[in-house]
Structure formats: C-alpha cells, structure tokens
Amino acid sequence: MAISAYEQGLIKQAVLGDEASFEALIFSCKGKAYSIAFRYLGNKEDALDALQESFIKIYRHLGKFNFESSFDTWVYRIVVNTCNDMLKKSKKRLETFEFSNGKDQFTQKEIPDSDLLPEERLIHKEESAHILNCLEKIPIEQKEILILRDIQGFSYEEIGAILKCNTGTVKSRISRARQRLREVYVMEQK
Amino acid sequence: MVQLEGKKMNCSEIRELMPLMVDDMLEQEQKEMVENHLLTCDACKQELESHLLIAGLLKELADVPLPEEFDANLRKKLQSLKPPAKKRNWIRYSTLAAIFLVGIFSIALYNDTNTAPVPPTEEFGMAATTMMTADQEAENPTQRMLKMAEPEVDEELNQYLELLEEMYKGKTYQVIGWTKESPQIYRINIEVETIMGTEAISKEAITYKGQDGVLCRTE
Numbered sequence: 016m017a018i019s020a021y022e023q024g025l026i027k028q029a030v031l032g033d034e035a036s037f038e039a040l041i042f043s044c045k046g047k048a049y050s051i052a053f054r055y056l057g058n059k060e061d062a063l064d065a066l067q068e069s070f071i072k073i074y075r076h077l078g079k080f081n082f083e084s085s086f087d088t089w090v091y092r093i094v095v096n097t098c099n100d101m102l103k104k105s106k107k108r109l110e111t112f113e114f115s116n117g118k119d120q121f122t123q124k125e126i127p128d129s130d131l132l133p134e135e136r137l138i139h140k141e142e143s144a145h146i147l148n149c150l151e152k153i154p155i156e157q158k159e160i161l162i163l164r165d166i167q168g169f170s171y172e173e174i175g176a177i178l179k180c181n182t183g184t185v186k187s188r189i190s191r192a193r194q195r196l197r198e199v200y201v202m203e204q205k
Numbered sequence: 206m207v208q209l210e211g212k213k214m215n216c217s218e219i220r221e222l223m224p225l226m227v228d229d230m231l232e233q234e235q236k237e238m239v240e241n242h243l244l245t246c247d248a249c250k251q252e253l254e255s256h257l258l259i260a261g262l263l264k265e266l267a268d269v270p271l272p273e274e275f276d277a278n279l280r281k282k283l284q285s286l287k288p289p290a291k292k293r294n295w296i297r298y299s300t301l302a303a304i305f306l307v308g309i310f311s312i313a314l315y316n317d318t319n320t321a322p323v324p325p326t327e328e329f330g331m332a333a334t335t336m337m338t339a340d341q342e343a344e345n346p347t348q349r350m351l352k353m354a355e356p357e358v359d360e361e362l363n364q365y366l367e368l369l370e371e372m373y374k375g376k377t378y379q380v381i382g383w384t385k386e387s388p389q390i391y392r393i394n395i396e397v398e399t400i401m402g403t404e405a406i407s408k409e410a411i412t413y414k415g416q417d418g419v420l421c422r423t424e
Contacts, residue, residue, distance in 0.1 A: 046270070063272060078420065161263060200259055
C-alpha cells in the first residue's frame with residue numbers, strides 16, 4: 016500500500032526520537048484505534064491502557080515498520096494484538112462467557128453508565144445494551160471480526176490486512192461470527 | 206422454487222449464505238438463489254431480517270471519542286522513554302561488558318604464563334597497604350578492564366538492541382559485542398543458541414548492521 020512522502024518523513028523523524036513527528040503520525044488513526052480498544056475491552060480505563068501501550072510499542076519499534084501495509088493498518092493490528100494480550104492476562108472474558116440464566120447480565124456487569132455514549136443512554140439504551148451484552152457472549156475471535164466489520168466499518172480487504180489473513184478467511188469468519196451472534200441475540204430475547 | 210441449472214438449495218444451505226447477504230458479498234449466482242428462496246420461505250426471510258437488524262444495531266454504536274487526557278499522558282510517557290541512556294541501561298551494558306571482558310580476561314589468563322604484576326592500588330583508589338590474596342589479585346585486572354572498557358551508551362544503539370530483543374523473543378541469544386563504524390553505522394555480534402533434538406545445542410554467530418534506524422542481518 017502506498018504511503019505518502021509526508022508520512023515517510025514523519026516516520027523517519029520519529030525513529031530519530033522526535034515526539035512531535037510521532038504525534039503527527041498517529042493523529043489520524045488514534046481516534047479509531049481507541050474506539051476499537053474500547054469495544055474490545057469494554058471500558059475506558061482498559062482501552063486507554065491498551066492504546067497507550069500500543070503506541071509506546073509502535074514508537075519503540077518504528078524502525079521495524081516495513082511499509083507493506085499502510086501505517087494506520089499497522090497501528091490497528093498492534094492495537095488488536097495488545098487488546099488480545101490484555102484479555103489473556105486479565106481473563107476477564109471468562110467471567111462474561113456465561114450464558115444468560117434469564118437475568119439481564121448487562122446490568123450486572125462492570126460497565127458503568129458513564130462509559131456509554133449519551134445517545135446510547137438516551138435513545139437506544141435498551142437495544143444497544145442488549146447487543147453489547149450479546150457481543151460479550153460470543154468467542155473473542157468472533158467479537159473481534161464484528162468489531163472491525165460491523166462496528167468500525169472496515170472493508171473485507173482492510174480487515175484482511177489488519178488481521179493478516181486473506182479475504183476468504185475474513186468472509187468465513189464474518190459469516191460464523193454473525194451466525195453465532197444471531198443465535199445469542201435470539202436466545203437472549205426469549 | 207426457482208432452479209438454476211437443476212440446483213436447488215434447502216433452508217440449511219440458504220442460512221449458511223445469509224450472513225454475507227448483509228454486505229452483499231455473495232457471488233451473483235448465490236445471491237439469486239437466496240433471493241428466490243426468500244420469495245417462498247418466511248422462516249428464512251425472518252432470519253435474514255434479524256441479521257440485518259443486528260448489523261444495523263452494531264453499526265449504530267458510534268465511535269467512542271478519545272478522552273482528552275490521552276494526548277498529554279502519551280506525551281509524558283514518550284518523554285519518559287528518553288532518560289539518560291547510561292542511567293537506563295547501566296544494568297544491561299555493565300552485564301554485557303562483564304561478559305565481554307571476562308572472555309578477554311580468560312583468553313589473557315590462558316596465554317599469560319606469568320602472573321601479571323598487580324597495578325598500583327592507588328589507581329583504583331584502594332589503600333596502598335592493602336594485602337591482597339590470590340583471588341583479589343585475579344579480580345583486579347578484570348576490574349581494571351571493566352573500568353577502562355566501559356562502553357559508550359547511546360540511544361541509537363539501544364534501539365537496535367531492543368529490536369534484537371523483540372526479534373529473538375522467546376529464543377536464547379547473547380550479545381557478544383558491538384562496534385561503531387561511523388556515527389550512523391553499528392555492527393552488533395550475537396550468538397544464537399538452538400536446541401537440536403533432545404540434547405544437542407547449536408550455536409550460530411550472527412552479525413547485524415544497524416543504520417538509519419534499520420537493522421539488517423549481514424552475511
């Protein structure tokens with residue numbers, strides 16, 4: 016993928032330790048990166064930790080960027096990997112893998128209201144909360160692909176570049192993930 | 206049920222294709238099969254509607270705005286990554302220096318048939334009248350070499366060493382030494398250990414060249 020001369024220049028300066036160049040480099044992708052981490056980990060504190068850890072890794076290993084993908088794609092890949100690492104370490108997912116016993120598990124979870132966006136609270140509170148709850152109940156690999164495709168809107172090709180797999184694999188993962196999420200959604204509604 | 210070249214899909218097969226209908230990612234022929242099936246199958250039609258509903262709900266989960274404090278915190282953290290290199294890396298470099306110099310000392314000891322005269326203790330700030338045992342005498346040349354050969358520490362070299370750490374994560378390797386050929390070019394020699402089978406250990410000496418932020422293996 017082509018990378019602009021401007022970005023190349025920023026990368027070169029950042030490799031030499033210029034923090035301002037690094038901040039300019041990440042300006043366009045940090046918002047989306049945070050959004051990915053937030054949806055992945057479910058709360059602001061963990062998402063901020065993951066994001067900072069990701070950018071520190073990127074800063075320290077900028078010399079390893081091989082220009083085979085766009086810089087933003089590389090960032091998102093590292094963020095996804097960092098989130099996966101954090102989940103493995105904390106094993107929080109184990110607490111949320113239990114299927115509903117009829118109670119609304121979302122209200123029992125740790126996500127405070129302050130972590131929901133205003134529109135989620137006021138307009139689509141029940142629906143958004145319900146779908147987020149269902150999302151927490153599918154395997155992390157399936158949640159990951161739905162975050163990238165259905166929430167963040169990456170194309171199949173972009174997802175393939177982020178996750179380093181071909182489009183065929185992306186298709187089959189999306190298919191399985193959507194089927195699984197639908198099963199949970201329908202079951203939760205009963 | 207419309208048949209295409211004699212092929213007819215049942216509900217189970219149609220449901221397999223439905224998730225990709227959401228993004229219009231089916232082949233044209235598959236898409237037509239699904240659409241034709243849905244004309245006469247309410248159950249599958251409802252299933253597709255639920256897929257579209259769920260995809261819509263996920264899409265409506267807006268981007269979460271980046272908290273304002275993030276930029277300042279990241280800046281602070283980036284700045285904290287650049288302490289005086291010596292202070293940050295004294296453990297690593299003194300350990301590397303010790304390995305390097307113990308090696309030199311061992312060679313020197315092997316080649317030297319006569320015990321080297323103990324240098325004046327004043328050089329190390331020790332009392333001149335201190336009586337030294339054979340062990341203490343043996344330590345002095347090493348201490349002297351450690352002091353004399355304290356490596357020059359800079360950020361660029363440290364970056365290359367960190368790259369090596371990342372590259373050889375999970376593997377056993379040892380930095381044997383390095384040279385600085387010019388202000389921008391470093392040569393770093395490492396030895397990588399690989400376990401062959403159950404007992405044999407293979408060691409491979411590799412040299413890396415670091416230049417302009419890029420680390421390359423050299424032949």
